[in-house]
Amino acid sequence: MKRWLPLVVFAVLVGFFAKGLFLNPREVPSPFIGKPAPAFSLPVVGNPGAAFSPADMKGKVWLLNVWAPWCVSCRQEHGVLMELSRNQPVPIVGLNWKDKEREAEQLLAQHGSPYLAVPDDLTGKVGIDYGVTGTPETYVIDKAGIIRMKQVGPISPEVWKEKFEPKLKELGA
Amino acid sequence: MIPELGHFALIVALLLALTQAILPLYGAQRGNLTLMSVARPAAQGQFVFVAIAFGCLAYSFLTNDFSVENVARNSFSQLPEIYRFTATWGSHEGSMLLWALILGFWTTAVSVFSRHLPDDMVARVIGIMGLISSGFLAFLLTTSNPFLRLLPAAADGRDMNPLLQDPGMVIHPPMLYMGYVGFSVAFAFAIAALLSGRLDAAWARWSRPWTTVAWAFLTFGIGLGSWWAYNELGWGGWWFWDPTENASFMPWLAGTALIHSLAVTEKRGAFKAWTVLLALTAFSLSLLGTFLVRSGVLSSVHAFATDPARGAFILGFLVVVIGGSLALFAWRAPKMLTGGRFTWFSREALLLSNNVVLLAALGTVLLGTLYPLLLDALGMGKISVGAPYFNAVFVPVIAPALFLMGIGPLARWKEASLPDMVARLKWALAISVATGLLLPLTLKGFNPWATLGFTLSVWIALTVLIGFRERLKHGGRLNSLPRGFWGMQLAHLGMAWGVAGITLVANYQQEHDVRMNVGDHTQLAGYTFTFQGTTERPGPNYRAARGTVEVSQNGKKLFVLHPEKRIYNASGMPMTEAAINYNFFRDIYVALGEPLDDQATTWVVRIFHKPFINWLWIGALFMAIGGFLAASDRRYRIAVKALVPGNTAVQGA
Amino acid sequence: MKSLLFSLLLLLAIPAWAGEAVSVGEDPVIEQRMVNLAEELRCLVCQNESLAGSHAELAEDLRREIRVQMKAGKNDKEVIEYLTTRYGDFVLYRPPFKPLTYLLWLGPLLFLAIGGSAWYATLKKRRAQKDSPVDEKQIAAAAQLLDEKQ
Numbered sequence: 001m002k003r004w005l006p007l008v009v010f011a012v013l014v015g016f017f018a019k020g021l022f023l024n025p026r027e028v029p030s031p032f033i034g035k036p037a038p039a040f041s042l043p044v045v046g047n048p049g050a051a052f053s054p055a056d057m058k059g060k061v062w063l064l065n066v067w068a069p070w071c072v073s074c075r076q077e078h079g080v081l082m083e084l085s086r087n088q089p090v091p092i093v094g095l096n097w098k099d100k101e102r103e104a105e106q107l108l109a110q111h112g113s114p115y116l117a118v119p120d121d122l123t124g125k126v127g128i129d130y131g132v133t134g135t136p137e138t139y140v141i142d143k144a145g146i147i148r149m150k151q152v153g154p155i156s157p158e159v160w161k162e163k164f165e166p167k168l169k170e171l172g173a
Numbered sequence: 174m175i176p177e178l179g180h181f182a183l184i185v186a187l188l189l190a191l192t193q194a195i196l197p198l199y200g201a202q203r204g205n206l207t208l209m210s211v212a213r214p215a216a217q218g219q220f221v222f223v224a225i226a227f228g229c230l231a232y233s234f235l236t237n238d239f240s241v242e243n244v245a246r247n248s249f250s251q252l253p254e255i256y257r258f259t260a261t262w263g264s265h266e267g268s269m270l271l272w273a274l275i276l277g278f279w280t281t282a283v284s285v286f287s288r289h290l291p292d293d294m295v296a297r298v299i300g301i302m303g304l305i306s307s308g309f310l311a312f313l314l315t316t317s318n319p320f321l322r323l324l325p326a327a328a329d330g331r332d333m334n335p336l337l338q339d340p341g342m343v344i345h346p347p348m349l350y351m352g353y354v355g356f357s358v359a360f361a362f363a364i365a366a367l368l369s370g371r372l373d374a375a376w377a378r379w380s381r382p383w384t385t386v387a388w389a390f391l392t393f394g395i396g397l398g399s400w401w402a403y404n405e406l407g408w409g410g411w412w413f414w415d416p417t418e419n420a421s422f423m424p425w426l427a428g429t430a431l432i433h434s435l436a437v438t439e440k441r442g443a444f445k446a447w448t449v450l451l452a453l454t455a456f457s458l459s460l461l462g463t464f465l466v467r468s469g470v471l472s473s474v475h476a477f478a479t480d481p482a483r484g485a486f487i488l489g490f491l492v493v494v495i496g497g498s499l500a501l502f503a504w505r506a507p508k509m510l511t512g513g514r515f516t517w518f519s520r521e522a523l524l525l526s527n528n529v530v531l532l533a534a535l536g537t538v539l540l541g542t543l544y545p546l547l548l549d550a551l552g553m554g555k556i557s558v559g560a561p562y563f564n565a566v567f568v569p570v571i572a573p574a575l576f577l578m579g580i581g582p583l584a585r586w587k588e589a590s591l592p593d594m595v596a597r598l599k600w601a602l603a604i605s606v607a608t609g610l611l612l613p614l615t616l617k618g619f620n621p622w623a624t625l626g627f628t629l630s631v632w633i634a635l636t637v638l639i640g641f642r643e644r645l646k647h648g649g650r651l652n653s654l655p656r657g658f659w660g661m662q663l664a665h666l667g668m669a670w671g672v673a674g675i676t677l678v679a680n681y682q683q684e685h686d687v688r689m690n691v692g693d694h695t696q697l698a699g700y701t702f703t704f705q706g707t708t709e710r711p712g713p714n715y716r717a718a719r720g721t722v723e724v725s726q727n728g729k730k731l732f733v734l735h736p737e738k739r740i741y742n743a744s745g746m747p748m749t750e751a752a753i754n755y756n757f758f759r760d761i762y763v764a765l766g767e768p769l770d771d772q773a774t775t776w777v778v779r780i781f782h783k784p785f786i787n788w789l790w791i792g793a794l795f796m797a798i799g800g801f802l803a804a805s806d807r808r809y810r811i812a813v814k815a816l817v818p819g820n821t822a823v824q825g826a
Numbered sequence: 827m828k829s830l831l832f833s834l835l836l837l838l839a840i841p842a843w844a845g846e847a848v849s850v851g852e853d854p855v856i857e858q859r860m861v862n863l864a865e866e867l868r869c870l871v872c873q874n875e876s877l878a879g880s881h882a883e884l885a886e887d888l889r890r891e892i893r894v895q896m897k898a899g900k901n902d903k904e905v906i907e908y909l910t911t912r913y914g915d916f917v918l919y920r921p922p923f924k925p926l927t928y929l930l931w932l933g934p935l936l937f938l939a940i941g942g943s944a945w946y947a948t949l950k951k952r953r954a955q956k957d958s959p960v961d962e963k964q965i966a967a968a969a970q971l972l973d974e975k976q
C-alpha cells in the first residue's frame with residue numbers, strides 16, 4: 001500500500017495543476033468588495049472650484065472608472081465607455097489618476113467625455129486608498145455607497161455583458 | 174530555406190526518437206537482440222538531427238533572419254554577436270530545443286559509455302530516454318515550433334530581453350539543463366531496473382557516476398544562475414526563492430538525497446526501493462519545474478511567455494511520464510526488505526537521516542512554491558509566499574543535515590560506536606561551537622543565526638580535515654586516496670565554505686541609499702565613495718548613462734567604479750547595470766537608481782558592502798568539482814574491463 | 827589663535843558639509859525601517875519582486891507612503907494593516923499565521939515528523955533483522971564482480 005503513496009500524491013497535485021491552468025495568478029481580488037467606498041474629496045477637471053466626493057452619489061448605483069491620459073488601454077476603453085454613456089443609465093465617474101502632464105482636460109474636450117465628473121487625483125493618493133495597481137480599473141458602487149465589484153483592465157463589450165450587466169441588474173440600477 | 178531544413182530535421186529527429194523508444198523496449202521485453210541493437214544508432218542519429226535543427230536555428234539568429242518569427246521576437250540587428258547566439262535558447266521555443274539537444278547528448282553519451290552493460294539494460298535505458306525525447310520533440314513541433322515564418326518578414330527584431338544580455342546567461346542555461354536532463358539517465362536506469370526486475374548492486378553502480386555528473390552540472394548551473402541574478406538584477410540579492418529558482422533547487426535537493434542513497438544501495442544493497450523512488454523523483458521534479466515555469470500557473474520574475482495550450486501539453490506529458498513511472502514503481506518495486514542489518518548509529522542510519530532531512534527540506538520548498546496555487550485552486554483567496562517565509566522555515570529544517578554531514582562520512586557501516594565517535598569528534602565540536610558563539614561577539618554582538626551558521630560551517634570543515642587525517646593515519650598517502658573520497662570531501666568542504674559565505678553576507682552586509690550630486694561623497698564600511706557624475710555612452714544596442722564613482726579608503730584612492738543605467742533601443746526597457754569590485758573578502762557593489770533632475774546631475778545611488786559573498790560561489794564551485802572528481806573515480810572505469818567477460822557469460826546463459 | 831583654529835576647523839568641515847550625500851529618505855532610521863519592511867512586501871505590478879527592490883512607479887509611491895506613515899508615528903504593524911486593507915494579504919511575502927496558512931507554516935514540521943517516524947520504523951526493523959548470509963554473500967560477489975577495492 002505504501003508504494004502507491006507517491007502516485008496518490010502526484011495525482012492530487014495534477015488535479016491542482018489542471019485547475020491552475022485556468023486561473024490567473026496575477027488576478028488579485030479586491031479586499032474592498034462589500035466594504036464602503038473610501039471617502040475623498042477632490043477638485044474636478046474642467047470645473048475649477050468644484051469638488052467631487054463619493055457621498056455626492058448616495059442613492060445611485062454608479063461606476064468609478066480609474067483612468068489616466070497616459071494609459072494606452074484606457075484609450076481603447078474610452079470608446080466603449082462613450083457608447084455606454086449614451087445608452088446606459090449608469091453614471092460613470094472617471095478618476096483621473098496621476099495626470100502629471102495635465103492632459104486630461106484637453107483630451108476629454110477633444111474626444112468627448114463619458115464621465116459625469118472627473119475627480120483629479122494628481123498625487124495618486126486616492127488611487128492607493130482604493131487599492132489601485134494600474135489603469136484602467138473600474139469599481140461598481142451601490143446605492144448605499146458599498147463597493148460591489150471591481151474590474152481590472154479595460155471594459156470591453158463582452159466584459160460589460162458578462163460581468164457588469166448582471167451585477168447592475170442585481171443592484172437595481 | 175535554412176529554417177525549413179531545421180524544421181525538417183526536427184521531424185526526422187522525432188521519427189528517430191520514436192524508433193529509439195519503441196523498437197528497443199519491445200525487443201528487450203521479447204529478448205530480441207536485433208530490435209535491441211536499434212537503440213544505439215537510433216539514439217545517435219536522433220542526436221545528429223536535433224543538432225542540425227539547433228544549428229539551423231542558431232544560423233537564423235546569427236544571420237538576423239527576421240522572417241523567422243522566433244528570431245524577430247527575440248533578437249535584434251544591433252545585438253552583439255555572442256548574444257545573438259545565446260538568443261537561440263533565450264526564448265521558450267529555443268530553450269526547449271536546447272533541452273532536446275542536451276537530452277540527445279546524454280543519450281548518445283549513454284550509448285557510447287555502456288559497452289559493459291547487458292544489452293537489454295542498454296536497450297531499455299536508451300528506449301526510455303527516446304520516449305522522453307519523443308515527448309519533447311512532439312511538444313516543440315506541435316505547440317512551440319521555433320522555425321515558424323513571419324509573413325511579411327519583420328524589418329528588425331524586438332530584441333532579446335535585456336535581463337538576459339549578460340555573460341552569466343551565456344553558459345547558465347546550458348549548464349542548468351545539463352543537470353536537469355542529466356537526471357533523465359538515472360531515471361531511465363531506474364525504470365529499466367524496474368522493468369527487468371534486476372535491482373542489484375550493479376544497477377546502483379552504473380547509475381552512480383551518471384547521477385553524480387548530472388548533480389555536479391546542476392550545482393554549477395544553479396551557482397551561475399545566482400551569480401547572474403546578483404550581477405544583473407541590480408538589488409544586490411543572490412537568491413530570491415522565486416518559483417523559477419525553486420524549480421531548479423528542488424531537483425537539486427532530490428539529487429543530493431539520491432547520490433547519498435545510491436551509495437548505500439551500491440555498498441550495502443539496502444534501500445533499493447527508496448533509491449529507485451528518488452531517481453524517479455529527481456527527474457520528475459526537473460519536468461515539474463518546466464511545467465511551473467512555462468504554463469503560467471505561478472507568477473515568477475523569469476517566467477517565459479505563457480500559453481495554456483503549452484501548459485496543457487506539458488501537464489499531459491507529466492501525467493504520462495511521472496504518473497506512468499510512479500505506477501510502475503508501485504507495481505514492481507521490491508516488496509522485501511533488502512540489504513543487511515544495521516543499528517541506529519551506523520553509516521546507513523546516518524545516510525537515511527540525511528535523506529529524511531533533505532526530503533523534508535524539499536517538501537518545504539515545494540509546499541511554499543505551490544501554496545498560493547493550492548489556495549487559489551480551492552477558491553480560498555490569493556496569497557504570496559516569498560523570501561521571508563522560506564528563510565524562516567528552510568534554515569531550521571536543513572540545519573540538522575549540515576550537522577550530520579560532519580558525522581556520516583566518519584561512521585562505520587552496519588554498526589558504529591557512539592563513545593568512539595564522541596572521542597574522535599569532541600574537539601571539533603568544541604571548537605566549532607566556541608567559534609559560533611565568540612565570532613559574532615567580535616563582529617556585531619550576539620546573533621543566533623550567525624552562531625548557527627558559523628558553528629555548522631566550522632564543524633563541517635573540521636570533520637573533513639579529521640576524515641583526511643584518519644585516512645592518512647591508517648597508512649594512506651594523499652595521492653593514493655581514491656578520487657571518490659577526494660570528491661566527497663571537496664564537495665563537503667564546498668558546502669562549509671558556502672555556508673560561511675551565506676552566514677557572513679546575510680548577517681553583516683551593509684547598504685546605503687543616497688542622493689548624490691556631482692562631487693558628493695558618502696561613507697560605508699570604512700570606504701569613501703565620491704560621485705563624479707555621469708556621461709552619455711552609447712552601447713551596441715542601448716544608450717547608457719555611465720556613472721563614475723571613485724572609491725577611497727583613509728584618503729587613498731583605491732579604484733573607480735562605473736555603474737550604468739541603460740535604455741535598450743528596441744524595447745525601450747531601462748536596465749540597471751551594477752558595478753562591482755570583487756575580492757576574496759568582500760564585494761563593493763554600486764548601482765545607479767533614478768536621476769533626480771532633468772540635467773541628470775543628481776542620482777539615487779545604491780551602495781552595498783557585501784562581506785565574503787564570493788565564498789558562496791566558491792563553495793558551489795567546489796561542490797561541482799567534487800562531483801566531477803567522484804564520478805571519475807577509477808572504480809567506475811575498472812568496472813568496464815572487469816564486466817565485459819561477465820557480460821557475455823550472462824548472455825550466453 | 828582661537829580664531830585661527832576655528833577657521834581651520836571650518837576649512838576642514840567645508841568639504842564634508844558641501845558634499846556629504848544625503849540619504850534618500852531624510853531620516854536614516856525611518857529609511858532603514860522602511861527598507862526592512864519593504865523587503866517583506868510584494869510589488870503589486872511586477873512579476874515577482876519585493877517592494878524594496880522594484881523600480882516600478884507604484885512601488886515608489888508605496889515606499890513614499892510607508893515613509894509618510896512611519897513619520898506620522900505608526901508602527902510596522904499599523905503600516906502593514908494600512909497596506910493589507912487596500913491590497914489584501916497578497917501584498918505580504920510572509921503570509922500571516924491563520925487557519926488558511928496553518929498547513930503552510932506547520933508543514934515543514936509535519937514533514938520532519940513523518941520522516942522521523944519513518945526513520946524510526948526502518949531502524950527498528952533493521953535492528954531486529956538477522957544478518958542474512960545470502961545478502962552478505964551477494965554483496966561480496968557483486969563487489970568482486972565490480973572489482974570493488976574497499
